[in-house]
Amino acid sequence: MAALTGLQALYPPDRCLVGAAPLKSFESDGLTAFKAKPRAVVLPETADEVIATVRWCAEHQVPFVARGSGTSLSGGSLPVADGIVIGLNRLNRIIEIDPDDRIAVVEPGVVNAHVSAAAAPHGLYYAPDPSSQVICTIGGNVAFNSGGAHCLKYGMTSNHVLGVKAVLATGEVVTFGGRSRDELGPDGTGLFCGSEGLFGVALEITLNLLPPPEAFHTVLAGYHSLEAAGEAVAAIIDSGLLPGALEIMDALTIEAAEAAVQCNYPKGAAAVLIVELEGSRERLEHERPQLTNLLKKTQPFETHIAQNTAERLNIWRGRKSAFSAVGRLSPDFIVQDGVVPRTRLGEALRRIDEMSRETGIRVANVFHAGDGNLHPLILYNGSEPGALERAESLAARILRLCLELGGSITGEHGVGMEKREFLPEMFDEATMAHFQEIRRAFDPALIANPGKMFPGSEAPALGHQGVHPLEQKGVISRE
Amino acid sequence: MNEPTSLREISDCITDHRRVAVAGARTKPRLSRASADATLMSLAKYTGITDYQASEFTIVVRAGTPMAEVIATLAERGQYLPFDPLWVKRGATVGGTIAANASGPGRIRFGGIRDFIIGATVIDGRGQSLRSGGKVVKNAAGFDTPKFMVGTLGRWGAIAEATFKVFPRPPYSASRIWQCADHEEARQRIAQVARSRWEPTAIEYLPKERQIWVRLSGPEKAANGLLEDVGGEPGPSEADWAAYNELTWADNPGSLIRVPLSLNIMPTLLAELESPDHRLRVGGAGSTLWINSADDCEIESVLRRHHLKGLNHRDNAAPLRWGVWRDQKVDRALQAVFDPDHRFTAFC
Numbered sequence: 001m002a003a004l005t006g007l008q009a010l011y012p013p014d015r016c017l018v019g020a021a022p023l024k025s026f027e028s029d030g031l032t033a034f035k036a037k038p039r040a041v042v043l044p045e046t047a048d049e050v051i052a053t054v055r056w057c058a059e060h061q062v063p064f065v066a067r068g069s070g071t072s073l074s075g076g077s078l079p080v081a082d083g084i085v086i087g088l089n090r091l092n093r094i095i096e097i098d099p100d101d102r103i104a105v106v107e108p109g110v111v112n113a114h115v116s117a118a119a120a121p122h123g124l125y126y127a128p129d130p131s132s133q134v135i136c137t138i139g140g141n142v143a144f145n146s147g148g149a150h151c152l153k154y155g156m157t158s159n160h161v162l163g164v165k166a167v168l169a170t171g172e173v174v175t176f177g178g179r180s181r182d183e184l185g186p187d188g189t190g191l192f193c194g195s196e197g198l199f200g201v202a203l204e205i206t207l208n209l210l211p212p213p214e215a216f217h218t219v220l221a222g223y224h225s226l227e228a229a230g231e232a233v234a235a236i237i238d239s240g241l242l243p244g245a246l247e248i249m250d251a252l253t254i255e256a257a258e259a260a261v262q263c264n265y266p267k268g269a270a271a272v273l274i275v276e277l278e279g280s281r282e283r284l285e286h287e288r289p290q291l292t293n294l295l296k297k298t299q300p301f302e303t304h305i306a307q308n309t310a311e312r313l314n315i316w317r318g319r320k321s322a323f324s325a326v327g328r329l330s331p332d333f334i335v336q337d338g339v340v341p342r343t344r345l346g347e348a349l350r351r352i353d354e355m356s357r358e359t360g361i362r363v364a365n366v367f368h369a370g371d372g373n374l375h376p377l378i379l380y381n382g383s384e385p386g387a388l389e390r391a392e393s394l395a396a397r398i399l400r401l402c403l404e405l406g407g408s409i410t411g412e413h414g415v416g417m418e419k420r421e422f423l424p425e426m427f428d429e430a431t432m433a434h435f436q437e438i439r440r441a442f443d444p445a446l447i448a449n450p451g452k453m454f455p456g457s458e459a460p461a462l463g464h465q466g467v468h469p470l471e472q473k474g475v476i477s478r479e
Numbered sequence: 480m481n482e483p484t485s486l487r488e489i490s491d492c493i494t495d496h497r498r499v500a501v502a503g504a505r506t507k508p509r510l511s512r513a514s515a516d517a518t519l520m521s522l523a524k525y526t527g528i529t530d531y532q533a534s535e536f537t538i539v540v541r542a543g544t545p546m547a548e549v550i551a552t553l554a555e556r557g558q559y560l561p562f563d564p565l566w567v568k569r570g571a572t573v574g575g576t577i578a579a580n581a582s583g584p585g586r587i588r589f590g591g592i593r594d595f596i597i598g599a600t601v602i603d604g605r606g607q608s609l610r611s612g613g614k615v616v617k618n619a620a621g622f623d624t625p626k627f628m629v630g631t632l633g634r635w636g637a638i639a640e641a642t643f644k645v646f647p648r649p650p651y652s653a654s655r656i657w658q659c660a661d662h663e664e665a666r667q668r669i670a671q672v673a674r675s676r677w678e679p680t681a682i683e684y685l686p687k688e689r690q691i692w693v694r695l696s697g698p699e700k701a702a703n704g705l706l707e708d709v710g711g712e713p714g715p716s717e718a719d720w721a722a723y724n725e726l727t728w729a730d731n732p733g734s735l736i737r738v739p740l741s742l743n744i745m746p747t748l749l750a751e752l753e754s755p756d757h758r759l760r761v762g763g764a765g766s767t768l769w770i771n772s773a774d775d776c777e778i779e780s781v782l783r784r785h786h787l788k789g790l791n792h793r794d795n796a797a798p799l800r801w802g803v804w805r806d807q808k809v810d811r812a813l814q815a816v817f818d819p820d821h822r823f824t825a826f827c
Contacts, residue, residue, distance in 0.1 A: 099674070100667075100742055102670075102673060102674065122674070124674060145623070151616070153589075155589075156617065158626065170808070172809060175807075179741040180766055180767075181739075181763055182580075182739035182740065182767040183580065183739055184630055184737070184790045185630050186627050186628070186629075186631045186810075187580075188627070190593055190623050190626030191624065195622060211675060238534055242646060242647055280701065282700070282705050283697050283701040339613075339618060341532065341615055342535055368617070371617040406615070408619075410620045411617040412617065415619075415620055427610065427621055430608065431610055431611055431621075434609050434611075434624075438624070438813065440816075441812035442809060442812075
């Protein structure tokens with residue numbers, strides 16, 4: 001391994017961290033079960049510093065990991081042992097908002113929610129809203145193609161990225177896409193999104209902005225069974241309505257949310273369904289009665305329609321608190337992120353329930369029902385010997401179930417460290433080899449975030465670390 | 480001409496020939512002009528909707544399937560592809576539409592073809608069948624090569640099958656025409672409507688006529704209510720839009736060049752290109768400039784001046800690429816991954 005001298009020459013000492021103590025907080029990310037010690041952490045303030053750092057890494061064949069706020073739930077920003085961490089939080093300038101072109105050009109360290117805040121005075125917003133949007137950064141969102149609660153209607157991060165300027169692992173600075181919503185030639189922007197940091201580091205990202213929906217119609221319905229809630233989703237989808245969000249929580253999650261934020265969900269519900277329609281006032285006037293009639297037929301035992309913004313936010317408060325709330329039920333939990341075809345949600349949940357009974361491990365279920373994205377929360381106590389391993393093994397069975405039903409191992413968290421052993425179960429040998437070749441076209445020396453997405457590399461130690469401190473405070477959540 | 484009817488035959492056709500030009504119905508002839516020593520491989524006989532799950536909002540289709548068939552099948556279940564694929568009546572296929580990234584006016588609402596392709600089977604230059612993406616509407620596993628294939632023009636691999644996300648089709652659409660004094664006023668009004676609460680499903684500009692066409696879609700009562708707000712004159716009919724999506728306005732001799740654009744430079748560019756010889760359209764709320772012209776001598780210099788690139792879809796006598804195209808090392812490295820033996824260089 002090359003001496004750090006050349007790298008240290010690029011930064012003042014307070015922005016090139018070495019030694020055990022300052023590096024401690026970079027050893028892990030949102031997937032707290034893993035940790036690894038980097039050799040140094042650099043905190044660039046300009047794109048040129050990022051480029052110089054990557055070129056130094058390329059020249060000396062030193063692995064690096066780009067990191068934003070470190071909220072990855074798949075261990076995507078976990079350091080490579082003895083590699084360099086490039087902390088991008090100081091590249092947090094919103095370079096430009098153009099209200100007529102309806103774009104924002106941002107640096108990778110800009111926090112997701114700050115984009116919408118900056119666009120709001122122009123009557124625009126940035127649609128992708130992963131749950132940690134108050135802290136997670138656009139660079140990380142692009143790398144992992146983050147989702148959120150609105151993906152059925154609006155798509156994922158990649159559907160809102162028009163262009164990326166990046167420094168690749170070779171040191172080459174490239175541009176994909178740009179300001180136009182049209183493009184000629186291969187969609188390099190689309191390929192870069194979701195590449196999990198394996199290609200290089202984004203320096204400038206051009207985002208598509210949208211006018212926010214004029215009005216919302218938010219309904220909370222309580223059901224006596226999960227199955228009934230699932231059937232309600234099917235009825236809504238088949239009716240031709242296109243809700244902005246369709247979310248389901250099960251009894252265990254409701255209990256936790258109730259204890260945490262007193263959201264006043266229907267008492268005794270085995271499941272609650274949140275449906276949110278959105279659009280112009282004229283559209284909602286038409287769709288509101290349509291939804292009411294539909295829901296009536298699905299026989300919820302209690303229905304609550306938000307009459308104003310405060311009531312709407314209260315409904316969402318229960319949902320958004322769910323993950324940190326479940327943390328109160330158990331010292332630790334693993335969140336899964338599998339996807340099943342929406343029509344097989346019922347079957348998936350039934351089988352997860354069977355696995356839970358069989359293993360004696362509690363599983364709470366929260367999911368984006370509209371797009372079949374499950375988030376089973378597998379509860380365990382990390383201080384019990386073998387508990388983490390047992391929870392991991394149940395998580396693995398759930399992922400395989402998703403594949404068996406024709407779905408995916410990840411809807412929005414990415415493969416990262418966590419699910420890399422499962423990627424070859426989703427794609428055949430030729431396609432896996434092709435992915436590796438694509439990666440090598442960007443990074444022939446395999447120094448950009450190695451050990452993620454692809455199986456077989458040396459794994460850092462799996463250990464019990466407890467819940468992420470920010471999660472305990474309810475700032476971030478694992479969905 | 481080779482017309483394979485299975486994945487195996489597509490693969491064999493690629494590996495059996497030194498240079499292969501992949502084509503569909505050739506509705507954009509300039510995009511598939513092949514050199515004399517090339518083998519033409521048409522996927523027009525590799526057809527069929529292999530899986531349609533209306534309740535999942537997904538459809539899986541083979542490349543040679545006419546888009547018209549896909550649209551008709553979706554319509555039976557009240558669904559559609561919201562991006563208005565182009566040249567559908569002229570026979571455009573699924574594969575050709577993806578390869579040419581041929582999205583029409585509707586893309587302004589929920590995105591273009593790149594935003595609706597969620598999975599693909601691609602046969603690469605070694606004849607390997609590669610399946611990526613998935614059959615569910617939300618998926619973050621593996622590299623997004625289905626999206627990458629959008630716009631590859633057959634130069635990176637043969638798109639054999641694709642999975643699309645589909646949406647419920649709005650029951651009703653109606654349009655208005657706004658007459659503008661000049662291109663700058665048009666720019667401002669396009670920006671205004673694109674930021675409006677109306678959720679427009681088309682914003683197209685006809686520079687010569689100084690007209691903006693605005694389309695709203697949704698429940699009939701709601702759309703009509705909003706149209707009162709939109710103002711303007713009663714606009715193009717469904718038939719007008721259908722003709723527009725065939726680009727019938729450009730049925731004249733000469734090139735048909737498509738230029739990715741952003742709204743703010745539209746007025747300047749239009750002023751520089753305005754001439755009785757050029758027929759122009761600006762699509763997707765200022766996203767695409769189409770130029771149809773038989774006298775294209777100054778187009779190249781205008782595009783270069785603004786660092787824009789253009790692609791000629793028609794007129795085999797004129798160049799394919801116009802303006803300024805990026806040349807990045809990584810693009811060449813990627814091309815070598817998809818086509819190491821340069822089989823897909825058959826186009827000229």
